[in-house]
Amino acid sequence: MSAHGRIAAAAFRQHSTYRMATAAGVFTNTVFGFIRASIMFAAISTAGGELGGYTMLQAATYVWLGQALLAPIEAFGTREVSQRVHQGDIAVDLLRPTDLLTLYYAQKLGRAGFLVLARGVPPLMVGALVTGLSLPENPLSYLLGAVSLLLAITVAFLADMMVNLAAFWLVETRGLTVVYTATMNLLSGFLIPIVWFPDWLLAIARATPFPSMIQTPIDTLSGRIPPAEALGLMGVQLGWTALLAIAAWAMLRAGTRSLEVQGG
Amino acid sequence: MAEIDRTGERPGPEDRPVSAARLVATLYGSRLRSQATFRTSFLADLLGQVLVVGTEFLELWVILTQVGTLGGMTLPQVAVVYGLGALAFGIGDMFFGEIDGLSAQIRSGRLETLLIRPVPLLLQISSLDLSLRRIGRIVVGLAMYATALGISGFSPTPALLLLAVLAPLAGALIFGALFTMAGALQFWLVDGREFANAFTYGGNYVATTPGAVFALPMRAFFTFVIPATLIAYAPTLALLDLPGPALVPAWAGWIGLPVALLAWCLAMALWRAGVRRYTGAGG
Numbered sequence: 091m092s093a094h095g096r097i098a099a100a101a102f103r104q105h106s107t108y109r110m111a112t113a114a115g116v117f118t119n120t121v122f123g124f125i126r127a128s129i130m131f132a133a134i135s136t137a138g139g140e141l142g143g144y145t146m147l148q149a150a151t152y153v154w155l156g157q158a159l160l161a162p163i164e165a166f167g168t169r170e171v172s173q174r175v176h177q178g179d180i181a182v183d184l185l186r187p188t189d190l191l192t193l194y195y196a197q198k199l200g201r202a203g204f205l206v207l208a209r210g211v212p213p214l215m216v217g218a219l220v221t222g223l224s225l226p227e228n229p230l231s232y233l234l235g236a237v238s239l240l241l242a243i244t245v246a247f248l249a250d251m252m253v254n255l256a257a258f259w260l261v262e263t264r265g266l267t268v269v270y271t272a273t274m275n276l277l278s279g280f281l282i283p284i285v286w287f288p289d290w291l292l293a294i295a296r297a298t299p300f301p302s303m304i305q306t307p308i309d310t311l312s313g314r315i316p317p318a319e320a321l322g323l324m325g326v327q328l329g330w331t332a333l334l335a336i337a338a339w340a341m342l343r344a345g346t347r348s349l350e351v352q353g354g
Numbered sequence: 355m356a357e358i359d360r361t362g363e364r365p366g367p368e369d370r371p372v373s374a375a376r377l378v379a380t381l382y383g384s385r386l387r388s389q390a391t392f393r394t395s396f397l398a399d400l401l402g403q404v405l406v407v408g409t410e411f412l413e414l415w416v417i418l419t420q421v422g423t424l425g426g427m428t429l430p431q432v433a434v435v436y437g438l439g440a441l442a443f444g445i446g447d448m449f450f451g452e453i454d455g456l457s458a459q460i461r462s463g464r465l466e467t468l469l470i471r472p473v474p475l476l477l478q479i480s481s482l483d484l485s486l487r488r489i490g491r492i493v494v495g496l497a498m499y500a501t502a503l504g505i506s507g508f509s510p511t512p513a514l515l516l517l518a519v520l521a522p523l524a525g526a527l528i529f530g531a532l533f534t535m536a537g538a539l540q541f542w543l544v545d546g547r548e549f550a551n552a553f554t555y556g557g558n559y560v561a562t563t564p565g566a567v568f569a570l571p572m573r574a575f576f577t578f579v580i581p582a583t584l585i586a587y588a589p590t591l592a593l594l595d596l597p598g599p600a601l602v603p604a605w606a607g608w609i610g611l612p613v614a615l616l617a618w619c620l621a622m623a624l625w626r627a628g629v630r631r632y633t634g635a636g637g
Contacts, residue, residue, distance in 0.1 A: 110545035121552035124572060125559050129417070129424070132567035136421045265398025269405055276409040286416055 093188055094196040101200030106208070115161060116212045123157040123213055127221055130282075142286045147224040148314055154217030155308045156280050159239070161209035162202040163246045163303055165280060167267045172257035178351040191251065191338060198247045206239070226313020234320045235311035241327035242307040245299050248334035249274075255338065258345030279305030299330040377473060381481040389486045396487060403490030410562070411436050411498070425564030430506035431594060432564055437498030439562035439586035442525025444491035450480050450530040451488065453537030454554070457547045460540065466634050475629060476534065496522075506594055514593055517608065521589035524610030525561070528585055531617035532557055534625055541628030553580050561585040566599040573601050581613050 105112075130149040134141045144152065159165075171194065174180045183190050217223055226232065253270045257263045275281055277300035284295045284305050295301055306327055310320040372380070389396060414436060418429045427435070456479060459465045468478045503518065510518070536550030543549060560568070560576045565583035568576065576582040583602050591598045592607030 108545060110543065111548065114543070114546040114548035114551075118548045118552040118556070121556050122559065125556060125563070125568075128568045128572060129414075129563060132425050132564075133417045133421050136423060141420055262394075262398070265402045268399065268402030272402065272406040272409045276412060281409070281413040282416055286420055288416070288419060291416075 094192060097193060097196040098200035098203070101197040102204045105201050105204040112208045115209050119157045119160060119209065120213045120216050123153055123217060124220075126157070126281075127153045127217075142283065143314075144283060144286075145224075147222055148312065150217060150221035151223045151225075151312045152283060152308055152314075154214050154221070154223060155311055156304060157213045157217075158206075158210035159242070159304060159307060160280070162205040162239075162243060164202075164250065165246070165271070165274060165278070165304070167253065167271045168250055169254070169263075169267065171251065171254035172263045172267075175255070175257035175345075175349075176261075180349070181351045184346060184349075190342060191335075194251065195244075195247060198243070202243045224312060224314075226311075228313060228317060230317045231310065231313040231320070234317055234324065235307065238307045238310040238320065238324050238327065241324060241331060242303050245327060245330050245334060246303040248331065248338050249299055249303070251338050252334065252341055255341045255345055258341070258349060274300050274303070277301065278303045279308070299334060302327040302330050378477065378481075381473070381477065385481055386486055399485075399487035400490045403487050404494055407440055407491050407494045410440075414563070425566035426599070427564045427566075427596075428506070430502050431590065431596070433498055433502035434506055434508075434594065435564055435586045435590045436562045437495050437500075437502050438521060438525065438590060439558065440491055440495030441499050441522045442495075442585050443529050443558045443561065444488060444495050445522065445526035446529025446533065448485065448488040448492065449526075450533040451485070452481075453479055453533045454547070454550070455479075456537045457540040457544050460544055460632070463634070465632065469632075476625060479537070503593065508593060509595075517589060518593055521586070521593075521607070521610055524614045525585035525589075527614035528581055528610070528617050529554070529557070531614065531621040532580070534618075534621040538621065538624040538628040541631050556580075557582040557585075561587070563587075565602050570600065573599070577601055577606075581617065584610055584613055 127150055130144075130153060131146060134144060134146055134149055139145065141149075171180070174183065180190075183193070186193065214223070226235075249270075253263065253266055256266055260266065277284070277295040277298050279295070279301050284292055284301055287295060302323075306320075306323045309315045310323070315323070411433070414424065414432055415429065418424055418432060422428070424432055453476070456465075459468070459479070468475055471478065499522070508514075508518075532554050536554050539550050540547055557576070557580050560580075560582035565573060565577070565587035568583075573583065577584060584606055588598065588602055588604070589607035589610060590596070591602070591604040596604060598604045598606065
């Protein structure tokens with residue numbers, strides 16, 4: 091097993107030990123799912139059963155998939171790397187014989203793997219029981235959905251890493267994290283589907299990597315868009331993956347060069 | 355904040371070297387001054403908070419550009435609910451939101467340090483990391499509340515004006531009680547901190563939404579168990595003279611303060627039970 095495989099497996103096991111926290115997270119995600127579904131149902135029933143291409147059942151599917159993806163995508167941002175930069179621990183990471191970005195990516199994949207199963211599946215089951223879900227008829231949608239989910243986790247990881255790496259130049263990154271998270275929640279299509287946006291906001295959203303993190307995997311997994319359209323959007327996800335990977339790598343390189351760690 | 359002063363089983367106020375009010379002012383004042391020192395960081399945080407509130411409201415606004423009403427309310431009416439809810443949550447969160455971090459104190463063994471100080475535990479924790487940046491939500495909420503009231507044709511009588519002023523304060527007290535209960539629960543569920551988020555942050559989500567959108571079982575839960583619809587939705591119905599849906603009549607807008615009082619009684623009982631249960635883990 092390669093070093094990265096071991097790291098991913100270790101991250102999976104590490105997170106599987108926090109059982110109470112996982113149960114609490116599932117509970118909270120589910121309660122929020124009910125609140126969000128209520129708001130969308132009210133809007134759709136006022137609109138006469140369909141709103142912006144969403145029926146009640148599709149809206150329910152959209153909400154529950156969104157709640158399921160919240161934990162694996164880590165939509166509220168992470169702060170580990172920025173804290174390691176501030177404390178100087180990043181120097182230890184840089185000394186390791188494995189590349190820093192792929193090391194953290196392996197950790198992220200292990201963590202996400204656990205979170206998809208433990209935090210993603212239960213809210214979906216509750217949703218299926220209470221509101222019902224509209225699942226895709228084409229089996230291809232499940233396969234594409236799985237790939238799209240992996241790409242979404244990758245894009246979200248890279249963008250979050252860039253926010254963290256800003257710590258090389260900023261003394262305090264909490265404000266940046268808050269701004270990033272708020273923007274992401276809105277433009278990713280997590281709060282409401284981006285096709286409901288007015289044109290100007292939709293144009294802004296489409297110019298960012300955010301829809302690739304949530305709206306695309308939801309649309310692909312739910313089969314709301316046909317496989318051909320999903321493939322196009324997955325191409326966009328791939329493009330953002332490449333672009334953000336280069337940007338994150340460049341940030342890390344520039345940051346490493348200017349990094350100065352005190353102490354012995 | 356009389357509730358806080360009654361927390362500890364300590365000597366009466368006459369035995370203390372400083373008065374309780376002085377203590378509160380000193381503790382909160384020191385936190386405020388320390389944060390105002392780091393201006394850039396504070397400004398970034400503040401802008402972030404404003405943006406968070408903005409995007410939350412944008413969700414409702416986008417829906418209302420697609421449909422005329424949400425839960426029977428027009429955009430200005432929804433904005434009154436949202437503004438009032440955000441203002442109440444902002445105040446409650448600023449003074450009591452830090453109780454949420456109790457599990458970190460328990461796990462790291464720092465709670466013992468706080469327990470041996472001659473200051474009520476609840477007061478120490480709630481002022482410990484008081485975040486001035488939370489003023490962002492308060493300012494935006496207040497501006498939205500006042501503006502939206504004006505647009506939606508609020509015709510003030512002395513009684514209604516009183517309600518308009520009291521409602522955010524009663525709401526803040528209810529949120530404060532919810533945060534305290536959430537903190538107290540962490541004495542039992544150290545790792546289950548997120549459970550309580552469903553009721554504190556979830557309560558905020560419900561409070562800033564027209565209550566009529568919720569199906570009856572949910573509306574009942576968020577009215578009688580977690581009194582979230584009574585924080586902003588019910589007062590808005592009363593202020594704008596709108597009819598309420600089943601379970602949340604417009605007159606319920608007037609019962610915020612008694613509900614807050616009841617919630618605080620429960621919160622204090624739970625908090626005391628939690629502190630008594632605490633045994634500590636470190637040496």
